[in-house]
Amino acid sequence: MKIKAKNIVKIYDQKLPSELKALDKVTTEINQGEFIAIIGQTGSGKTTFIQHMNALLLPDQGEIEYLYFDSKNQEKKLVVQKPRFFRKKLKFINEIRRRVGVVFQFAEYQLFEQTIEKDIIFGAVSMGTPKNEAKKIAAEIIELVGLDQSFLQKSPFELSGGQKRRVAIAGILAMDPDIIFFDEPTAGLDPQGTLKMLEILDTLYKKGKTIILATHDLDSVLEWTKRCIFFKDGRIIYDGDTYSILANNKFLIENKMLPTNLLNFREKLIKIGYPISNVRSVSELISEINMLIQKETNAD
Secondary structure, eight states, X not given: OEEEEEEEEEEESTTSTTOEEEEEEEEEEEOTTOEEEEXXXXXXXXXXXXXXXXXXXXOSEEEEEEEEEOTTSOEEEEEEOOHHHHGGGGGGHHHHHHHEEEEOTTGGGGOOSSSHHHHHHHHHHHTTOOHHHHHHHXXXXXXXXXXXXXXXXXXXXXXXXXXXXXXXHHHHHTTOOSEEEEESTTTTOOHXXXXXXXXXXXXXXXXXXXXXXXXXXXXXXXXXXXXXXXXXXXXXXXXXXXXXXXXXXXXXXXXXXXXXXXXXXXXXXXXXTOOOOOOOSHHHHHHHHHHHHHHHHHHO
């Protein structure tokens, strides 16, 4: 699936003293098979943008175009426009929401069923998947998110926060979306839980899913994503290669984002004589330092 957003405008509380333009002529494309980061300060428009991508919100101006192939391998196009022009096409919203999944921040709070299995299959069954088929899907999906099948008959309220979040992700995956938006999926998790969550996203990406990660954790953005969309005051101020923007400390600081810890440390090493290349992760940095030390040792 491909999504094209064209001049999207969203205004909350129109004609009231609290009126706020949350999105201001946002134009971008999301292509099948990408791993994209969405960054920006709180209130910059990230979550509002995500809510438009799966039709939880409809734009006040502009349009969103969805291109995909149906079960007969025929190309289809759906266009979401201003609500009053879209009323007759509301039946298409379920198709959009099936193909574009959203995992919200603290998704574990959305769990409500008696067992994990029931929570996982709820969305898929609601979208028309036969219950027996949904149960088979749940048995596969639970392992994909790092839990074994023994968890299926447990209550979700027996789990840790990180485990609950993985169950919530499994519920989205059971609907087999083409594109999945993750809104701050690592918020509140410890380092081990954060790593496990990002590994799940990377596994999904390698399986062909389009992954969009909205986060304040720029070090994770650097390590895991290929493209970065930077929001500020409801507008996109950068859309391009992840490394290029995160290596630009001046631009980040001017736009009130803290530079990455990794690249800050890399700059310090370069200043004291270690020619570190464009590393993206701590493991890559450690590997380069070890090689440089080995070279110095051999030279002696």
